[in-house]
Amino acid sequence: MLGNFNYCNPTRLYFGENALDSLKYELQKFGRNILLTYGGGSIKKSGIYDDVIKILNLCGKNVIELPGVMSNPTLEKLYEGCELARKNNIDLILAVGGGSVCDYSKAVSVSTYCEGDAWEKYFINMEEVNNKIIPVGCILTMVGTGSEMNGGSVITNHAKKLKVGRVFGEDVFPKFSILNPVYTFTIPKYQMVAGFFDIMSHIMEQYFSGDDDNTSDYIAEGLMKSLITSSLIAVEDPKNYEARSNIMWTATWALNTLIAKAKSTDWEVHMIGQAVGAVTNATHGMTLAAVSLAYYNKIKSYGLKKFARFAVNVWGINPAGKTDNELADAGLKALEDWMNKIGVVMHLAELGVNESMYQDIVDGTFLLEGGYKILTRDDVIEILKASM
Numbered sequence: 151m152l153g154n155f156n157y158c159n160p161t162r163l164y165f166g167e168n169a170l171d172s173l174k175y176e177l178q179k180f181g182r183n184i185l186l187t188y189g190g191g192s193i194k195k196s197g198i199y200d201d202v203i204k205i206l207n208l209c210g211k212n213v214i215e216l217p218g219v220m221s222n223p224t225l226e227k228l229y230e231g232c233e234l235a236r237k238n239n240i241d242l243i244l245a246v247g248g249g250s251v252c253d254y255s256k257a258v259s260v261s262t263y264c265e266g267d268a269w270e271k272y273f274i275n276m277e278e279v280n281n282k283i284i285p286v287g288c289i290l291t292m293v294g295t296g297s298e299m300n301g302g303s304v305i306t307n308h309a310k311k312l313k314v315g316r317v318f319g320e321d322v323f324p325k326f327s328i329l330n331p332v333y334t335f336t337i338p339k340y341q342m343v344a345g346f347f348d349i350m351s352h353i354m355e356q357y358f359s360g361d362d363d364n365t366s367d368y369i370a371e372g373l374m375k376s377l378i379t380s381s382l383i384a385v386e387d388p389k390n391y392e393a394r395s396n397i398m399w400t401a402t403w404a405l406n407t408l409i410a411k412a413k414s415t416d417w418e419v420h421m422i423g424q425a426v427g428a429v430t431n432a433t434h435g436m437t438l439a440a441v442s443l444a445y446y447n448k449i450k451s452y453g454l455k456k457f458a459r460f461a462v463n464v465w466g467i468n469p470a471g472k473t474d475n476e477l478a479d480a481g482l483k484a485l486e487d488w489m490n491k492i493g494v495v496m497h498l499a500e501l502g503v504n505e506s507m508y509q510d511i512v513d514g515t516f517l518l519e520g521g522y523k524i525l526t527r528d529d530v531i532e533i534l535k536a537s538m
């Protein structure tokens with residue numbers, strides 16, 4: 151394992167069927183004014199909203215509600231949240247929902263007291279946060295992003311056709327997150343499997359970088375194997391607690407900074423996927439699924455040894471008599487078969503992409519340097535074409 155790093159994850163997790171019981175202890179640590187952020191209404195249908203409100207009332211909190219946080223939260227919505235938080239002198243933002251609500255809450259947390267424009271400062275210029283940060287707590291209802299235990303926050307600016315992810319520091323990580331696998335039983339299948347692929351992509355995009363023998367890669371292989379096993383159970387039996395709890399825990403560890411340690415990390419699939427998301431508003435995990443096979447086939451030869459290892463250690467392919475190239479192909483074929491089995495979107499056209507959008511997608515794709523090959527703009531176009 152090469153590289154120098156420090157490691158600290160400040161988020162306290164409460165996991166399991168009774169996890170919500172711990173909310174009252176956490177609430178004692180914060181002041182009275184709570185900004186309750188949530189999405190389009192799934193928490194009202196499932197009853198989670200009522201359970202949370204009951205605890206907030208019992209704890210004597212003053213609750214200000216901010217509903218309607220959309221998937222792929224927008225800049226306009228961010229400004230709305232900042233105004234509400236400023237007016238009400240908020241002590242804690244309590245996010246109840248999926249990655250979008252958690253991400254959004256972190257964005258409000260850093261932007262409310264920002265001097266100047268938060269989009270320019272924190273999402274374009276990537277400046278350090280030097281203003282008051284409102285603490286965030288999460289009650290997670292959708293699994294995939296890892297937002298419950300990281301500093302990530304992705305905001306979409308439709309006017310600029312940009313979807314930008316910012317990874318904030320430890321002071322922006324949720325102070326606590328409540329993870330009850332039962333909450334995930336009601337996620338619609340399309341969202342559920344998009345989340346499964348998002349998890350897989352997070353792991354692969356850290357795994358497919360570097361050549362050293364690195365403990366992070368062994369952890370990544372274990373996480374991928376658990377995800378593959380449990381996802382195949384969950385698509386047949388969505389209320390299988392064991393499978394859904396494994397997936398929930400895997401998702402958290404896939405993107406809570408642990409397996410990035412001493413890795414350069416790739417993230418190019420996310421860059422292309424986010425650019426696709428900016429022009430189509432498609433579901434995040436599906437944008438990744440649609441471009442992944444074309445991407446990995448393009449870069450495979452630059453990281454052949456790792457792709458061969460992926461085939462053997464993750465998919466259990468027998469290496470006897472096979473070249474690294476044959477193994478790499480077999481690994482990617484196994485990935486494709488799994489994607490088909492869980493039922494993710496395999497083609498960009500299904501997400502509404504057409505040729506006229508290529509230029510905007512390429513313009514919105516950041517070209518990173520941590521993976522096995524640094525893409526050119528022409529490479530991105532080729533990947534888009536091959537993904538249609």
Ligand code: NZQ
Nearest residue numbers: 189190191192221222248249250291292295297302336337
């Ligand atoms: O809005 P509601 O009504 O709650 O419905 C949501 C939404 O329509 C629904 N849902 C969530 N929990 C449910 C449920 N429906 C029924 N039962 C439940 N228990 O699911 C839909 C999708 O929710 P959303 O939060 O948008 O999904 P996800 O968790 O995939 O979050 C996606 C966002 O996270 C960003 C993405 O870019 C995207 O904007 N990401 C954040 C990352 C991070 N913080 O590190 C990394 C990721 O790579 C990702 O980029």
Ligand code: ZN
Nearest residue numbers: 295348352434
């Ligand atoms: Zn993702």
